[in-house]
Amino acid sequence: MKNKLIGILTFLIITTGVSQTQIQIDSISNELCKTFVDNEHLVDSINVSISYSKHLFPYLEKFPKDKREDIGMNIYFRLQRNCKTFLDILNRDDPPKGDWETITEKPSSDLNKSDCELFLEHSEFKYYEGNGDIVRVTIKDGFWIDHFLDGTFSKLKFKWINECEFEIEFIESSNYTRNNFSKPGDKYIYQLLSKLENYYDLSVEIPNSDNFLRFKLYY
Numbered sequence: 001m002k003n004k005l006i007g008i009l010t011f012l013i014i015t016t017g018v019s020q021t022q023i024q025i026d027s028i029s030n031e032l033c034k035t036f037v038d039n040e041h042l043v044d045s046i047n048v049s050i051s052y053s054k055h056l057f058p059y060l061e062k063f064p065k066d067k068r069e070d071i072g073m074n075i076y077f078r079l080q081r082n083c084k085t086f087l088d089i090l091n092r093d094d095p096p097k098g099d100w101e102t103i104t105e106k107p108s109s110d111l112n113k114s115d116c117e118l119f120l121e122h123s124e125f126k127y128y129e130g131n132g133d134i135v136r137v138t139i140k141d142g143f144w145i146d147h148f149l150d151g152t153f154s155k156l157k158f159k160w161i162n163e164c165e166f167e168i169e170f171i172e173s174s175n176y177t178r179n180n181f182s183k184p185g186d187k188y189i190y191q192l193l194s195k196l197e198n199y200y201d202l203s204v205e206i207p208n209s210d211n212f213l214r215f216k217l218y219y
Contacts, residue, residue, distance in 0.1 A: 033083035098128030
């Protein structure tokens with residue numbers, strides 16, 4: 001359904017000038033999310049159709065045709081970040097590859113302070129995207145930098161918030177998906193859960209949402 005939904009959004013796109021603030025984008029995303037939740041009892045495709053018809057399509061019609069695609073795609077990616085119900089719909093239709101899984105609550109860590117202090121003995125890591133692509137990570141000088149296969153990057157601030165948890169804060173990205181998914185100041189809380197032979201098991205919490213994820217970060 002991910003490709004189908006992108007197709008619907010692309011089909012709608014048409015316009016000329018008018019910039020949208022992130023507050024407006026997130027506001028319409030929140031309205032969409034509420035409707036997705038209210039209609040969870042429906043078949044996913046019907047739920048999406050009703051929600052888009054009620055909120056997204058009327059919203060996009062307010063703007064010139066050449067702007068609608070960019071606005072629609074921004075909403076699409078912000079929904080994935082902030083709306084677990086929408087992400088669940090996408091994952092049911094197109095299960096993610098790689099090591100990512102959605103979890104219902106924050107797990108507990110098996111590591112102690114000494115274990116977690118060893119994490120930054122490494123500065124180079126990698127993880128697998130939901131589509132199977134490898135993303136290489138550099139953690140250095142208080143920054144977390146994602147390096148994508150297409151040569152783009154994302155830059156985030158890195159800081160510890162307790163002995164086994166750290167926070168990364170989005171600064172900028174030249175990657176299309178990441179730039180639409182996050183806005184400057186967005187924060188993500190990572191928890192080190194366990195250390196295996198060549199990777200760490202981590203959880204990710206998205207503040208102000210009910211999204212919790214788990215994945216492997218290889219070193």
